[in-house]
Amino acid sequence: MPASSIQSYFTSSPSKNNDGFTAEEVQSALLPARNTWTPTLIYEEGDLGSLEPGPRHLMLMGRIVNFYDSAKPSKSHRAAQGCLRIMLADDTGVLTVRLWYANIQYKVRQGQLVTLWTVHISNSSDHNSLAPSAASLFTSIFPEGERNCHFMVHENSDDGTQFRRPFNCRDSKALPGLMTLKSFTNGGYDIEEPKLLVCVKSIGARKRYLNRNGTTSELISLGIFDDTADASLTLYGAVCDSATSFLPSKTVLLISSPGWRIDKIARLSLNGNSRVDIDPDLGDARRLRALALRLTKKEHVNPPFPDAVDVSGFETAAVRALYTLADVDDFARSNPTEKCIGYLSVVMTEFNIVTPFKRNMLMSNECCGIPIFANSISAMCKQCDKAIPLRINPRILGPIIDETGQISSGKLIFSNDAWEQLLGRTAEQLLATEVDKLRYLEQRLLFLRVTMGFALSLEDGIGRLAVWCVKN
Ligand SMILES: [Zn+2]
Helix, strand or coil, rough: CCCHHHHHHHCCCCECCCCCEHHHHHHHHHHHCHCCCCCCCCCEEEEEECCCCCEEEEEEEEEEEEEEECCCHHHCCCCCCCECCCCCCCCCCCEEEEEEECCCCCCCCCEEEEEEEEEEEEEEECCCCCCCCCCCEEEEECCCCCCCCEEECCCCCCCCCCCCHHHHHCCCCCCCCCCHHHHHHCHHHHCHHHHHHHEEEECCCCCEEEECCCCCEEEEEEEEEECCEEEEEEEEHHHHHHHHHHHCCCCCEEEEEEEEEECEEEEECCCCCCCCEECCHHHHHHHHHHHHHHHCCCCCCCCCCCCCCCCCCCCCCCCCCCCCCHHHHHHHHHHCCCCCCEEEEECCEEEEEHHHHHCCCCCCEEECCCCEECCCCECCCCCCCCCECCCCCCHCCCCECCCCCCCCCCCCEEEEHHHHHHCCHHHHHHHHCCCCHHHHHHHHHHHCEEEEEEEEECCCEEECCCEEEECC
């Protein structure tokens, strides 16, 4: 039974100021008209991608992909006290919104869906720098001072489906400038508008730091990764709040034109031209999320050969396709629901039989979620006392390569037949082999070019290759 405490009998009440009003009550008294704005003009709905400079009554929607708060305190009571410079994006384009404020504190976050009503679109030029070059069209609004302008954040009316396909992207076409973290780190930062698709790995603690002018600001550092490298993304100031909606291993960010510093890893930040699209609806984003989930899930040390793989008749078929590793990668990306059977011609770059043999780890399996290793074809599960059949430890085979790619150690799932064909002996015979002969076998197989019959069926967009035969 859970221990009850005095706190469980009292729900916490909002903290009151000295005058007896809560912060929200003060706020709502100061801003009576905020939620009751009704347009008095007729506004046209427009796509951000088709805007042109000039006066026009427009109702525009989009998601916040970057913003920056510059406070410009003024002594005049009616004057604006600051400006939020927001980069707003829909599926077709971007617009800079210069949102001036006096008493209202707009609580904006990255990724929020907003609607705004404005009466003018302007074009920024190099000498006024009112908007960054990445979103040079802008609109300047001061809703507290102009009754024909309004700005609304969709708090409860965002079902998360709108404006999720940035840059007009389609799954069939590669997004221009999209690269891996590794290519970015190795010089890709030099191209115009580089884009990175990353998954959030960790969210650091908020830290305060001292500015040159003596004021303090906040920063938060996120660990991010893709399938090639790790990196960090640091958020500063008001943007820090955006990290509260991020989930490690789930949230995918499409980061365009980040600020960067290359240490051991790439250290990214956001500048005026950067933008961040959260959980974009892209095939690559779904694959990255699936990869992240796989990484957090503990992997089976020796997954069984999939039952679904049926290659009967394939060996005698008239057409037997030879793939490269790049072909398989292409196929998996473009046909995520289809199966693929064929052959690969690969070189084995590493073989480790003697070491696992000496460590009593030549065979493996899992039971009750616990890995079991032994030099025998069956072993007892310590949890459920059942005899568990063991299969050859896939880690004995190191990375395999061909002219186009590599598959790292332990990622292939061999059938028993395929192991026998590769090693020239059954699992029992392997276990009965003397160490000298194992060492000889190891050396004989190293750098050997072999043909592997493989089958691929994808679950979650990422599958493993099942190897059903090995030939010289
Ligand atoms: Zn068990």
